[in-house]
Amino acid sequence: xxxxxxxxxxxSLDGVDAAILDTDGxxxxxxxxxxxxPYSDAERAVLRTALGTWPGDPLAEAAARVxxxxxxxxxxxLPAVDxxxxxxxxxxxxxxxxxxHQAGDGARLARALxxxxxxxxxxxxxxxxxxxAPLAPFYHWACxxxxxxxxxxxxxxxxxVGNITWVDPQAETPDAPGALLAFDTGPGNAAMDDLCLAxxxxxxxxxxxxxxxxxxxxxxxxxALVHPFFYKMPPKSLDxxxxxxxxxxxxxxxxxxxxxxxxxxxxxxxARGLSYAPRPVAELWVTGGGRHNGALMAGxxxxxxxxxxxxxxxxxxxxxxxxxxxxxxAARVRAGLTTSAPGTTGIAAPVGGGRLSxx
Numbered sequence: 001x002x003x004x005x006x007x008x009x010x011x012s013l014d015g016v017d018a019a020i021l022d023t024d025g026x027x028x029x030x031x032x033x034x035x036x037x038p039y040s041d042a043e044r045a046v047l048r049t050a051l052g053t054w055p056g057d058p059l060a061e062a063a064a065r066v067x068x069x070x071x072x073x074x075x076x077x078l079p080a081v082d083x084x085x086x087x088x089x090x091x092x093x094x095x096x097x098x099x100x101h102q103a104g105d106g107a108r109l110a111r112a113l114x115x116x117x118x119x120x121x122x123x124x125x126x127x128x129x130x131x132x133a134p135l136a137p138f139y140h141w142a143c144x145x146x147x148x149x150x151x152x153x154x155x156x157x158x159x160x161v162g163n164i165t166w167v168d169p170q171a172e173t174p175d176a177p178g179a180l181l182a183f184d185t186g187p188g189n190a191a192m193d194d195l196c197l198a199x200x201x202x203x204x205x206x207x208x209x210x211x212x213x214x215x216x217x218x219x220x221x222x223x224a225l226v227h228p229f230f231y232k233m234p235p236k237s238l239d240x241x242x243x244x245x246x247x248x249x250x251x252x253x254x255x256x257x258x259x260x261x262x263x264x265x266x267x268x269x270x271a272r273g274l275s276y277a278p279r280p281v282a283e284l285w286v287t288g289g290g291r292h293n294g295a296l297m298a299g300x301x302x303x304x305x306x307x308x309x310x311x312x313x314x315x316x317x318x319x320x321x322x323x324x325x326x327x328x329x330a331a332r333v334r335a336g337l338t339t340s341a342p343g344t345t346g347i348a349a350p351v352g353g354g355r356l357s358x359x
Contacts, residue, residue: 158290
């Protein structure tokens, strides 16, 4: 077992999550301290400006400095660890072009920390023909096993983009055939957050309060679900900007109705995604910031035939789960284990990814 801290800065651009795990990359012996460091408005503006850029672009370099400084700061108050799993901040993701860009240099971080850092988790998978995302499913399998669940379940992460993992907890390893099916479902919180920002409503619709006062426009929801992404078979993945056109879809609606419509699009995208499940699920566990949005949770409960519950009801920490996943993956990289499989990224065979940088 090694003590690993995982770090995650998601597409919602809200800040950096850190979480400690004691793990060998197969089982989780214990969860440890967690921490969160929000981005300031100025830092978030730098990151937003850099969205869609690639390495070498001055905007991307400025974003990398913001990302690295924030990550060093969040680690400053945590206990010493043996290893760091550093995801970085996704600025661009292009599966069709076999390229992805996460801002932040793990080698620089390792030198600053004096601790080995695993980073660049996605590139190897993409170079070998995978989508490079999602990567948390292997940890979702470990969580289901630790919870003693036996029936298939799904874990839905509602960050900037929505992604779902169908898990067979009876599979002996996460890369076993049929153990996992994972893919991005469609927009998550990003479209709603961007609308709030553009209309001067703050950074997000806290608790989904405004969306719950509105009425979803059924015709706009139906139109949005014609997007070609929804007709692709999984595994499949998205860039944060792939659904930027949703802003035009609701441009003429009032604030509450626009947010209600965007929430309904997210919900129906999840419902459509679950139709790909190899077998029906006994439960849907919801993690990520979207689980705090009452409109999303109410919509999911109304649209799906299975119980829908925040991961806290199964003893997990929804604010830390993604960071814990990268701690788990870092331990797997160090141990030479796989980090993605055909059912998670569409790769032809299970592969390992990630670079290990020493101080």
